[in-house]
Amino acid sequence: MDNKSWIIRRYTASDREEWNDFVHSSRNATFLFNRGFMEYHADRFDDFSLMAFYGGRLSALLPANRADNRLESHGGLTYGGWLLPADRIDAHAVLELFETLISYCRTEGIREVIYKTVPYIYHKRPAQEDLYALWRIGAKRIVCNISCAIDTPETAVFNRMQNKNLRFISKNYPDLRFVELSDATPVMEIVQGCLSERHNAVPVHTGAELQMLYDRFPDNIRFYGIEGSEGLEVGACIFLTDSVAHAQYIDTAPRARRDRALTLMISELLRQPEIRARRWFDFGTSNEDAGRILNAGLYSNKFSFGGGGVAYEQYLIKI
Secondary structure, three states, X not given: OOOOOEXXXXXXXXXXXXXXXXXXXXXXXXXXXXXXXXXXHHHHOOEOOEEEEEOOEEEEEEOEEEEOOEEEEOOOOOOOOOEOOOOOOOHHHHHHHHHHHHHHHHHOOOOXXXXXXXXXXXXXXXXXXXXXXXHHOOOEEEEEEEEEEEEOHHHOOOOHHHHHHHHHHHHHOOOOEEEEEOOHHHHHHHHHHHHHXXXXXXXXXXXXXXXXXXXXXOOOEEEEEEEEOXXXXXXXXXXXXXXXXXXXXXXXXXXXXXXOHHHHHHHHHOOOHHHHOOOEEEEEEOEEHHHOEEOHHHHHHHHOOOOEEEEEEEEEEEO
């Protein structure tokens, strides 16, 4: 066999350990690609994840599912794409990998691929070779959402309004206190109530699912709250990767808006050692309709804590 050729095959359950070992050492993977995380909602997706071997050695993974004749970067994950090893696979190899993927899809009757990228803040080492390859093969960008992230939480600079809010809280609500929780239930009650009231929406995870994931990944998932005399006012679930503390959920009870308790929550989160140990604090995206609609007020509020824009992109590859 040519030692410079790619071979792609579908993931099977017997590959679980090899898959997870690769994810752990990859330069652009996070714990979301561990099979223990990916499979919590296995009943909702027809998993069609791929493993790519270069010269006989596992050298890339593609978390994915299939829907009829479409291959999708896994629909249960916010970001995705080819996960690459710590070294060895350069831009030329990734270009060949995409060419091999196109050939593989043709043999499998797949007519198009929806490809999510991993935002650069999640990379342990730069890994945007896929963006170059997508351009070379003529892929079309079909989604561009904008997130807001703070670079180096320990040096975040709040704007004048947020500093004013902190002074207001200190003067008027000294009983508010920051707590860490081990139970998803009170956090998700806040989240569900806020999303229903303000956005007519439901969270991606149920409380039971989030608790299960917390139990599986206690080093990567944390629950926090702001409590006052009337109970929990703000609930937060933070996903911790190697380089990012991602706010999976931060939502407020109605009284928290009166107390301006969200500002206190962000301030306290950025003081936590496990968050300060990450370079980035990512608030998440502020979009609808594949990025065509920006919730300007939501983004502005995130920006006011000292953040800036990070794109979450998806591409269409026609086979």
